[in-house]
Amino acid sequence: MLSDLFFIVNYWATIVSSIIGIFLCLLIIIIIVTHRQCHTITNVLTCNTCVAITLYFIFRIVTSIYGLRQDWQDYNQPACIFRAYCSLTLCTALCYSYSIQAISRLFFAVLYKYKYLLTWRTHCILIAINWLVSVIIPIKPFFHHDGFGYEEESRSCVVTPKIVSISAYVVVLIFVIPLNIVTIVYGVILYRVRQSTRRIAVVKLNTITSTVHNRTLVPNGKRELKIMQNMSAQSTIISCGGILYLILVIWLATQQHPPPELFYLLALNLISIFTAIMMIALFLMNKPVKKIVSDYIFQLCKVKIGTATNRTQTA
Structure with a gap:
């Protein structure tokens, strides 16, 4: 048996990374909601990802608190199964949220001539599909004995990796497929951008087609490549979080x-830690949000320096 210190260190690492992730998610959501210049389709999809991550981290904190308790053997089984299902659902929502972001970029970069694909309504449908798929896919372990349950090695309520068919199902449908969708879509975008010979100056974010002197504008290639690089980096970070779980399943x-x-607990913790790292990357790569925060901090520091100066002069 592993020592209590091992569980304490790992669960506290999960709690700390979850708190960091929740803070960044809420910060991004609040800034996007309260600043009109951030009301774009790209940022709405970002908010969708942040909501999934926030809920996932909340359940990870709850799981960690249970894992730190000494009476962890006596958990209520229905509640344990519910926590395992919710955690898997939110992990699915997180992974597929990147797929719909990639599909959205495909609409704007390649299929921009079909204007109905560029509307808010279409993207709201994508978000609804994201959550519907996330609720349906994790249902399968319910049909297997002990598909969801308490795992003694990690002191967690999870979908068990010990049943090969279930663990393979989880890896393929929740990790491999959405990340492959991202890879294929960005490959198509990269190919089309490099093949395009009609690149025109930068247009406004989310305004892909317009007519100026009877000429149709096409997406700006550099901007699409930059967005693609940012999203690919975030997807890579998420993939790194699932590597140990994949190794465990193959083993x-x-x-x-x-x-x-x-391996059992570390496989779960790596997902949480790399998701927190991904949130840091998401914040740093979102230039409008980062600029608003930077301006706010600058103004706050300026006010404090001014107040301190006034007090010194008065004294």
């Missing part, structure tokens, strides 16, 4: 002897 499927017990 259980191919090896006769069981993997080290510490």
Whole structure:
């Protein structure tokens, strides 16, 4: 059995990374909602990702608190299954939120002639599909005995990686497919941008087609490549978080002897830690949001310096 110190360190690492992630998510959402210049389709999809991440981190904190308790063997089984299902659902929503962001960029960069694909209504439908898929996909483990349940090695309520069919289902449908969608879509965008010979000056964000002197403007290639690079970087970070879980699943499927017990908890923790790192990257890559925060901090520091100067002069 692993020592209590191992669980304490790992669960506190999860709690700290979750708090950081929740803070950044709420900060991004509040700035986008309260600043009109941030009301774009791209930022609405960003908010969708932030909502999924916030809820996921909340459940991870709850799971960590239970994992720190000494009476962890006595958890209520229905509540344990509910927590496992919700965590898997939110993880699915997170991964597929990147897929719909990639599909949105495909609409704007490649399919921009179909104006109905560029509307708010279409993107609201994409968000609804994102959450519908996220609710449906994690249902399958309910149909397997002990598909969801308490895992002693990690002191967590999870979908068990010990049943090969279920763990393979989770890896393929929740991680591999959405990340492959992102890769394929960005490959198409990269190909089309490089093949395009009709690039024109930068147009306003989310304004892909317009007519000026009877000429149709096409998406700005540099901007699309930059957005694609940012989204690819975030998807890569998320992929790194799932590597250990993938190794654990492959180990259980191919090896006769069981993997080290510490793999079970570390596989869960890496997802949370890399998701927090991804949120830091998301914040730094969102220039409008970062600029608003920077301006606010600058103004706040300016006011404090002015107040301190006035007090010095008065004294």
